[in-house]
Amino acid sequence: MEDCLPLNLCHVQKLQAFINRLQTLLHCTSLAFLFYYRASFFFLHETTIPFFLFLLIFFSEATLSFIWFLGIGFRWRPVVRTAFPERLPENDDELPPLDVFICTTDRIKEPTEQVMNTVLSAMALDYPPEKLHVYVSDDGGSLVTLGGLRAAWSFARWWLPFCRRYRLKNCCPKLYFSEMDDDDYDEDIEFIAEKQMIKVRSV
Structure with a gap:
């Protein structure tokens, strides 16, 4: 029976996962409002900001949002592993x-x-x-x-x-x-x- 025991166990931190996912949801909602504001301001309002500068700001925000989005996976399911080196075979x-x-x-x-x-x-x-x-x-x-x-x-x-x-x-x-x-x-x-x-x- 002891031979079937795993050498490590994976524990998901549920409370930390819940907090991270809630923060991700709030952040995504904020980004959605930001992009909606940028789009509506660009199409519905006249602005004194030069067109190129406005696109540069929008592109910078979109790039930073994409980089943040790539890092969600590390926080979406935080895992802690416990190793049991004493279970290694003696031979x-x-x-x-x-x-x-x-x-x-x-x-x-x-x-x-x-x-x-x-x-x-x-x-x-x-x-x-x-x-x-x-x-x-x-x-x-x-x-x-x-x-x-x-x-x-x-x-x-x-x-x-x-x-x-x-x-x-x-x-x-x-x-x-x-x-x-x-x-x-x-x-x-x-x-x-x-x-x-x-x-x-x-x-």
């Missing part, structure tokens, strides 16, 4: 395959160093390595990102075994080496030497 063979997709497009707004730290953190997840697949989608097609991926792949040969051997809680290389030394293995000479070697390779 690694029973775990499903896990695919991690990391998307990037602009190496200026998303520096390659940060993307590679994300890739290494995902590769170091506490999950069976043969069932974990990490994909990077670079929509910008940057050669710098490609070079960073090659460097991350080379560094991962030392970093991933180090994370698994010492069960590191923080698997992001940049954050790990920038924090104060609070490891449980600070007295272990072998650990200190290996950590120093990996730190040199990460530079």
Whole structure:
């Protein structure tokens, strides 16, 4: 029976959904009156406002209303999920395959160093390595990102075994080496030497 229990449950916040839908209804009503006012003022009244300026105002209001309308879906049905990691099977063979997709497009707004730290953190997840697949989608097609991926792949040969051997809680290389030394293995000479070697390779 325990094997049939779900790993997560989805709860809909009914009160929050009601408030959001009421606000959406009021907002839609206000927009309907606004567009009716603009249309009637344009056709039934003479105005000193230049025609182009009036169309520009109307187009701006319509654009902002459309953008607001696109965001309704996130508030229409607010959902809270509760995960139960203790229900995961103890045997690694029973775990499903896990695919991690990391998307990037602009190496200026998303520096390659940060993307590679994300890739290494995902590769170091506490999950069976043969069932974990990490994909990077670079929509910008940057050669710098490609070079960073090659460097991350080379560094991962030392970093991933180090994370698994010492069960590191923080698997992001940049954050790990920038924090104060609070490891449980600070007295272990072998650990200190290996950590120093990996730190040199990460530079």
